[in-house]
Amino acid sequence: MHTVRLALKLAWERGSLTYRNRSGAWNRELRTFAVTANAHHGLDRDTATVRLVEAYFDRYGPASLRDATWWSGLAQAAVVNALDRLGRPLTAALTPWSTAALYLFRDRFEEFTRTGTKASPAQVDFLAHEDVALKAYAQTRVRYLGGVGERAAFNQIGEALPAVLVDGRVVGTWSWDARRRAVRCAYHRTGAPPLDREAIRAAAERVTAGLRRGYDDNRVNRAGDPEAPQLIPSATP
Known part of the structure; x- marks a missing residue:
């Protein structure tokens, strides 16, 4: 079993396998694995990079280019090229918490400007x-x-x-x-x-x-050991 665990860990880290937690409770796991190519529709690298960079700035902007490279593992040139290819207008922002230029999509900036901030109650x-x-x-x-x-x-x-x-x-x-x-x-x-x-x-x-x-008081998976990995031929959303 130890050898199997190491093999699964290595394959997951390399992206060959994808992990899904099939547990119905948040305090235990039912670890299942599937071949990534079978479980997810494949994208070419360029398209995947553009989608990843867009998702990052859409959800986490304003952010710096260094933030984006750290989060994504991509080179800065790849991040900049993806933003250029995307063609979605960006806004550069200066903030009290950083001297670096931070970026967010212009439509998000306009959304934040319209929404404003509430003084109370606390979020x-x-x-x-x-x-x-x-x-x-x-x-x-x-x-x-x-x-x-x-x-x-x-x-x-x-x-x-x-x-x-x-x-x-x-x-x-x-x-x-x-x-x-x-x-x-x-x-x-x-x-x-x-x-x-x-x-x-x-x-x-x-x-x-x-x-x-969502708490399981028994903390025991009826299928067996909740920590035992299972390899399945495919995974459905």
């Missing part, structure tokens, strides 16, 4: 472990770190911690208390913005209710 978000919102940036991470250090949002090997954000800034972390079946919060003492505890409490209650619905 509270509970982000999952390794949440893509925290992993989307490298050069400009300070946008959500504010006055706290990177270890407030990332562990020593660079994994994003389950974070509590208030108005887009990290104020603490959260965890699941299995005994109480509830969310537990821990707040940073320095550098974090003022806490709106009422808004955080309300958000924690909503997250708790949602996690309780």
